[in-house]
Amino acid sequence: MPDVTPPTLTNADLARVLHEIGDLLEVKGELVFKSVAYHRAADAVERSPHDLVVAYRAGDPPDVPGVGRAIADKLAELATTGRLGYHDRLLEEFPPTLLDLLRLPGLGPKTVRLIYTELRIATLDDLRAAAEAGRLRNLRGLSAATERRLLEAIAGAAARTRRLHLDEGEAIVERLIAALGTVSGVRRVVAAGSFRRRRETIGDLDLLAETDDPDRLVERFVTLPGIAEVLARGSHKAAVRLERGPQVDLMLMPPGEAGAYLVHFTGSKEHNVRLRAIARDRGWSLSEKGFVRIGADGEPLVGPDAELLTFGTEAEVYAFLDLEFVPPELREDRGEVEAAGTGRLPRLVDLADLRGDLHSHSDWTDGVHSIEAMAETARRRGHAYQVLTDHSVSLAITRGMAPDRVLLQRRVLAALNARYAAEEAAGTAPPETPPEGFRLLHGCELEIRADGRLDFDDELLASFDVVVAALHQGRRQSRAELTARCLVAIRSPHVDVLAHPAGRMIGERDDLELDWDVLYEEAARSGTALEINGSPHRLDLAAERARRAVELGCLVAIDSDAHRTSEFDHLRWGVSQARRAWIGPQVVVNTRDRAGLIAWTRRRRGSP
DNA sequence: GCCGTTTTCGGCCCGACTGTTTTCAGTCG
Numbered sequence: 001m002p003d004v005t006p007p008t009l010t011n012a013d014l015a016r017v018l019h020e021i022g023d024l025l026e027v028k029g030e031l032v033f034k035s036v037a038y039h040r041a042a043d044a045v046e047r048s049p050h051d052l053v054v055a056y057r058a059g060d061p062p063d064v065p066g067v068g069r070a071i072a073d074k075l076a077e078l079a080t081t082g083r084l085g086y087h088d089r090l091l092e093e094f095p096p097t098l099l100d101l102l103r104l105p106g107l108g109p110k111t112v113r114l115i116y117t118e119l120r121i122a123t124l125d126d127l128r129a130a131a132e133a134g135r136l137r138n139l140r141g142l143s144a145a146t147e148r149r150l151l152e153a154i155a156g157a158a159a160r161t162r163r164l165h166l167d168e169g170e171a172i173v174e175r176l177i178a179a180l181g182t183v184s185g186v187r188r189v190v191a192a193g194s195f196r197r198r199r200e201t202i203g204d205l206d207l208l209a210e211t212d213d214p215d216r217l218v219e220r221f222v223t224l225p226g227i228a229e230v231l232a233r234g235s236h237k238a239a240v241r242l243e244r245g246p247q248v249d250l251m252l253m254p255p256g257e258a259g260a261y262l263v264h265f266t267g268s269k270e271h272n273v274r275l276r277a278i279a280r281d282r283g284w285s286l287s288e289k290g291f292v293r294i295g296a297d298g299e300p301l302v303g304p305d306a307e308l309l310t311f312g313t314e315a316e317v318y319a320f321l322d323l324e325f326v327p328p329e330l331r332e333d334r335g336e337v338e339a340a341g342t343g344r345l346p347r348l349v350d351l352a353d354l355r356g357d358l359h360s361h362s363d364w365t366d367g368v369h370s371i372e373a374m375a376e377t378a379r380r381r382g383h384a385y386q387v388l389t390d391h392s393v394s395l396a397i398t399r400g401m402a403p404d405r406v407l408l409q410r411r412v413l414a415a416l417n418a419r420y421a422a423e424e425a426a427g428t429a430p431p432e433t434p435p436e437g438f439r440l441l442h443g444c445e446l447e448i449r450a451d452g453r454l455d456f457d458d459e460l461l462a463s464f465d466v467v468v469a470a471l472h473q474g475r476r477q478s479r480a481e482l483t484a485r486c487l488v489a490i491r492s493p494h495v496d497v498l499a500h501p502a503g504r505m506i507g508e509r510d511d512l513e514l515d516w517d518v519l520y521e522e523a524a525r526s527g528t529a530l531e532i533n534g535s536p537h538r539l540d541l542a543a544e545r546a547r548r549a550v551e552l553g554c555l556v557a558i559d560s561d562a563h564r565t566s567e568f569d570h571l572r573w574g575v576s577q578a579r580r581a582w583i584g585p586q587v588v589v590n591t592r593d594r595a596g597l598i599a600w601t602r603r604r605r606g607s608p
Numbered sequence: 609g610c611c612g613t614t615t616t617c618g619g620c621c622c623g624a625c626t627g628t629t630t631t632c633a634g635t636c637g
Binding site for chain 2: 025030031032033034035036037038040041065066067068069070071105106107108109110111140141142143145146149193204206231232233234235236237239249264265267269272273274275276277279280281285286287288289300
């Protein structure tokens with residue numbers, strides 16, 4: 001009897017197949033809306049909070065927007081058999097290596113189809129050979145210059161793939177804005193695109209400039225130091241690629257008309273599509289420039305009748321469509337347009353809502369700076385508390401603390417807190433100090449051992465102000481084992497926060513395999529907060545996971561996980577990640593003042 | 609292929625730049 005058990009697929013696997021179908025249909029020259037439908041469905045499948053393979057196998061799939069009858073049937077086939085006949089047949093027609101060609105900048109589906117049908121070129125190697133031999137220029141629409149461009153694109157393909165973390169993107173944006181802001185005629189330069197939406201990673205950067213002298217600004221932009229290549233330059237936009245860096249697009253806008261430009265170039269594409277559909281329903285065509293009336297023929301008016309309606313701010317653009325202002329972090333077409341239309345957008349958490357930070361380290365374990373230096377930085381941020389959470393004993397690589405060092409460390413905290421109290425009483429504390437004063441709280445980052453036990457006994461755990469538990473070891477265990485270990489921590493009354501629950505490192509290490517809904521339900525029941533870790537390399541939980549967790553009743557903690565003084569700034573990436581998860585201040589435990597936070601952890605431990 | 613308190617059919621967002629063209633198709637965001 002052969003093994004007929006189909007492989008276990010994830011939502012991401014399903015999405016990959018749908019994306020591939022969408023790409024192949026483009027190459028095939030199918031109606032664009034058909035391939036768009038597959039790509040949309042793929043995105044919806046990928047971010048669905050449900051395990052769709054399990055649901056389809058059970059014959060009870062949830063409603064996924066963008067997945068209609070035809071695609072649902074295909075998902076059912078894929079989930080139950082692990083294969084999809086339609087996909088296989090497409091791959092017989094067009095080899096999957098064509099998709100590598102499609103990824104090359106400047107090479108789209110039409111041209112891929114052309115060179116495949118005419119020259120049977122299906123791989124990057126074949127394409128390079130044909131370009132070098134000058135065989136592409138014989139095709140209609142291609143030239144020797146095209147061959148040169150493609151060879152450059154192939155050579156640069158590997159270097160371009162890496163996406164930036166938010167802090168890397170920010171460093172480049174700030175440098176460019178500083179350089180362009182001084183050009184004469186420039187009124188302001190701001191970041192737009194996925195960086196402004198605070199996506200987890202950034203592919204390229206978008207800048208918007210309001211200027212009286214576009215030509216001068218573009219000239220300066222394309223001659224900035226550190227530019228490897230000028231990709232485009234026009235009177236409305238220009239694009240460059242930085243040396244060892246991403247592509248940067250600069251868009252120009254006339255002064256006083258920034259509203260529609262900001263909306264358009266902040267995106268996302270899907271969000272914009274929704275806005276334009278709403279505008280169209282109301283008889284207006286919306287572009288980055290503004291609104292134009294649609295005529296009787298269904299086309300935007302042109303000529304002297306075509307008066308352009310512009311707005312100075314984004315809020316006015318949304319208001320014109322009877323929508324609330326949508327914060328950039330929400331603009332992903334995940335329900336925000338509907339919510340904005342009915343006045344039900346949530347009040348999102350702000351950095352200013354945070355009264356403290358529950359996760360940080362010192363040089364007692366794997367941190368860089370001393371307890372005092374870390375505390376001083378936290379104090380000058382205006383926080384009421386900083387929880388020091390150095391590692392527990394079994395995470396040896398960090399020089400994790402045994403109980404005796406924990407008690408020693410606690411005395412250091414007590415001495416510093418006595419000093420802070422004295423300074424506050426004498427009026428010599430830093431001016432940022434809040435009315436309730438600043439105190440260090442004692443916590444630990446408690447290791448959940450590979451055998452499922454916690455690293456400290458209950459008596460020691462009960463003596464901490466705050467305990468964050470985390471799993472660093474034994475990551476390759478089964479889903480059931482990993483989930484069980486997390487549940488041990490969640491169920492302990494002494495564990496207040498599950499730190500970086502997915503254990504991922506963006507671009508390097510995937511999420512742990514966990515039964516997420518089980519974990520959320522148990523965390524909601526026990527009142528254990530799930531962390532949104534602000535490190536730009538972690539941003540863990542991911543936004544879609546955090547949104548689901550809060551929907552199921554979980555609390556969250558937004559933490560910096562600072563290992564050096566400069567990393568307290570990571571709190572803002574945690575905040576933007578929480579905002580992307582539609583999270584408001586009420587479910588974030590570190591929006592509580594110090595007394596409220598202490599009361600929360602005491603109550604959890606069952607002590608008065 | 610999806611979707612519908614305007615539609616179960618007929619829509620589906622919009623414009624700039626580039627390159628190869630002699631008026632436009634392809635690509636991109």
